[in-house]
Amino acid sequence: xxxxxxxxxxxxxxxxxxxxxxxxxxxxxxxxxxxxxxxxxxxxxxxxxxxxxxxxxxxxxxxxxxxxxxxxxxxxxxxxxxxxxxxxxxxxxxxxxxxxxxxxxxxxxxxxxxxxxxxxxxxxxxxxxxxxxxxxxxxxxxxxxxxxxxxxxxxxxxxxxxxx
Amino acid sequence: xxxxxxxxxxxxxxxxxxxxxxxxxxxxxxxxxxxxxxxxxxxxxxxxxxxxxxxxxxxxxxxxxxxxxxxxxxxxxxxxxxxxxxxxxxxxxxxxxxxxxxxxxxxxxxxxxxxxxxxxxxxxxxxxxxxxxxxxxxxxxxxxxxxxxxxxxxxxxxxxxxxx
Amino acid sequence: xxxxxxxxxxxxxxxxxxxxxxxxxxxxxxxxxxxxxxxxxxxxxxxxxxxxxxxxxxxxxxxxxxxxxxxxxxxxxxxxxxxxxxxxxxxxxxxxxxxxxxxxxxxxxxxxxxxxxxxxxxxxxxxxxxxxxxxxxxxxxxxxxxxxxxxxxxxxxxxxxxxx
Amino acid sequence: xxxxxxxxxxxxxxxxxxxxxxxxxxxxxxxxxxxxxxxxxxxxxxxxxxxxxxxxxxxxxxxxxxxxxxxxxxxxxxxxxxxxxxxxxxxxxxxxxxxxxxxxxxxxxxxxxxxxxxxxxxxxxxxxxxxxxxxxxxxxxxxxxxxxxxxxxxxxxxxxxxxx
Numbered sequence: 001x002x003x004x005x006x007x008x009x010x011x012x013x014x015x016x017x018x019x020x021x022x023x024x025x026x027x028x029x030x031x032x033x034x035x036x037x038x039x040x041x042x043x044x045x046x047x048x049x050x051x052x053x054x055x056x057x058x059x060x061x062x063x064x065x066x067x068x069x070x071x072x073x074x075x076x077x078x079x080x081x082x083x084x085x086x087x088x089x090x091x092x093x094x095x096x097x098x099x100x101x102x103x104x105x106x107x108x109x110x111x112x113x114x115x116x117x118x119x120x121x122x123x124x125x126x127x128x129x130x131x132x133x134x135x136x137x138x139x140x141x142x143x144x145x146x147x148x149x150x151x152x153x154x155x156x157x158x159x160x161x162x163x164x
Numbered sequence: 165x166x167x168x169x170x171x172x173x174x175x176x177x178x179x180x181x182x183x184x185x186x187x188x189x190x191x192x193x194x195x196x197x198x199x200x201x202x203x204x205x206x207x208x209x210x211x212x213x214x215x216x217x218x219x220x221x222x223x224x225x226x227x228x229x230x231x232x233x234x235x236x237x238x239x240x241x242x243x244x245x246x247x248x249x250x251x252x253x254x255x256x257x258x259x260x261x262x263x264x265x266x267x268x269x270x271x272x273x274x275x276x277x278x279x280x281x282x283x284x285x286x287x288x289x290x291x292x293x294x295x296x297x298x299x300x301x302x303x304x305x306x307x308x309x310x311x312x313x314x315x316x317x318x319x320x321x322x323x324x325x326x327x328x
Numbered sequence: 329x330x331x332x333x334x335x336x337x338x339x340x341x342x343x344x345x346x347x348x349x350x351x352x353x354x355x356x357x358x359x360x361x362x363x364x365x366x367x368x369x370x371x372x373x374x375x376x377x378x379x380x381x382x383x384x385x386x387x388x389x390x391x392x393x394x395x396x397x398x399x400x401x402x403x404x405x406x407x408x409x410x411x412x413x414x415x416x417x418x419x420x421x422x423x424x425x426x427x428x429x430x431x432x433x434x435x436x437x438x439x440x441x442x443x444x445x446x447x448x449x450x451x452x453x454x455x456x457x458x459x460x461x462x463x464x465x466x467x468x469x470x471x472x473x474x475x476x477x478x479x480x481x482x483x484x485x486x487x488x489x490x491x492x
Numbered sequence: 493x494x495x496x497x498x499x500x501x502x503x504x505x506x507x508x509x510x511x512x513x514x515x516x517x518x519x520x521x522x523x524x525x526x527x528x529x530x531x532x533x534x535x536x537x538x539x540x541x542x543x544x545x546x547x548x549x550x551x552x553x554x555x556x557x558x559x560x561x562x563x564x565x566x567x568x569x570x571x572x573x574x575x576x577x578x579x580x581x582x583x584x585x586x587x588x589x590x591x592x593x594x595x596x597x598x599x600x601x602x603x604x605x606x607x608x609x610x611x612x613x614x615x616x617x618x619x620x621x622x623x624x625x626x627x628x629x630x631x632x633x634x635x636x637x638x639x640x641x642x643x644x645x646x647x648x649x650x651x652x653x654x655x656x
Binding site: 361364366368447450452460486 | 529607650
């Protein structure tokens, strides 16, 4: 089974700039994470953008929708910042990419910082993408949610179920 | 959805004894891994044993079968050494625990050593356990395999599909 | 030999706040670093403040001088942000704490981020503090510098010798 | 100031072989550790051997003595397993390399395992090597010991002072 990974940045891929003391984006860590996970999947990785999800706008979402639409794979994992992940999931659902299973995931702590949930979430998202029926989902905290049945609780950093 | 995690040891949980220079087992790292992964699942964790899977024998497998049988959860993840994981999967399949989804997983490198595939595999196994139909599976390398369609390639350390 | 460690914050001790995505200070990591380094020194650790060294002002430097002056140990290691470490070293030298060996050190990357120079620098600073004659020094990059013979090169992040 | 690093293996450099589950030696991690420590020292690194110090014999010690003797640097750091570090220190002292400062160091946990004392010890040993007078020393646990005033306590893994 072939899976497309569409990278958009988010906390997942943030790094620490030791000269400025600020967080920034360079290259994605997804390949390195897949090596660490000894993943043996038929994957193609595409970096759509490298941004903080607070900076995600309609144009950005349109590019993510286009990236998912043009992917020849039926399973797509989108790495995305957690703050606006639900909004991007909605944009993808609205686009009605009917035969595709699209799973968004992210991380609360940058992978490069050593105590990240990113590796766990990537393993989870890739697994859900292989077995869930077509639709748009969020995979966080070891769980999966339909796009319209989830929100991020900003007090706790946890994704929670909501009534659609 | 409730999930039982049955811990049996394996590379997953090995540690380095700095006085003897040897690897050994102490407590499982599964709770710590779940914290790192920010897992919010309804889990109960049970340590059945803490052994190298090369030391797993029929009595040990019988205890794993009994642990899965008595679990009230319909989804069970078994952490297990990779060397004889397929044999334990067969024992579980033979036991015909009909309505349960049982997923075995493990690691090639101890979690405590910092560059482990364990966190990726745990995220993967917990996800497969939530969505696969009843049966016995192995989750390694980001993939899932029915118990009778997989072997560990000892040259490469990779789990591969085989004809049943 | 007794050594005082005076903690003032700096990159050394920064952490990532997963709810805000910002760096912040909580408790110092110095004890944890000493455990990791298996240090068996007669140490007393005192947290004077927990601040970014860009926020260090005259009042802060006066507290560091007072902390060094009142320390009964003849060897003192001061953990400090790198940006204004040289200025604090000058304040300490001006205070003429004559019989004390004072070594300032810091880190370019937070200890908590896993790829830090902090553990190397702490081992270095504690060692220099035990054997250098009284005076005020900076220990960074594996080297030691008299307080008036060093500057931080802000392009490279490296401490370099300068003519006094 | 120029420093020679003479690598002989030891726990410092052990790695985990994920196919056999055993510890082994490949290349030294010293260069990587120096990068992580942002060391800016005038160093030359020479690998004399890569062995467990329990396997160190007279021929091996003779090579270490020869390596220290032929080094044009007056400061030498020898990385060495902890179990027989004191014996090698004695061989170096007996060889009477009169104008050289030789510092042996090692680690209780392999650097590659993420929770190692190796980086702390390397920072410490390089610092002591720059300022101690000629002689043969052991740098462990943040301390330095003259070669004939130290032993490894095998119960605790700690280097302790003894009467010469």
